[in-house]
Amino acid sequence: MYSYFLASxxxxxxxxxxEC
Known part of the structure; x- marks a missing residue:
């Protein structure tokens, strides 16, 4: 779950x- 947060x-x- 932590790795998913980092990927996000x-x-x-x-x-x-x-966008810049």
Whole structure:
């Protein structure tokens, strides 16, 4: 479950970088 949380954060960071 912890690894899933980390993966979710990575996805959010990548989306934010692409939007910039």
């Amino acid at each position: 954060q990575v996805v959010h960071i990548r989306i934010n970088l692409m």
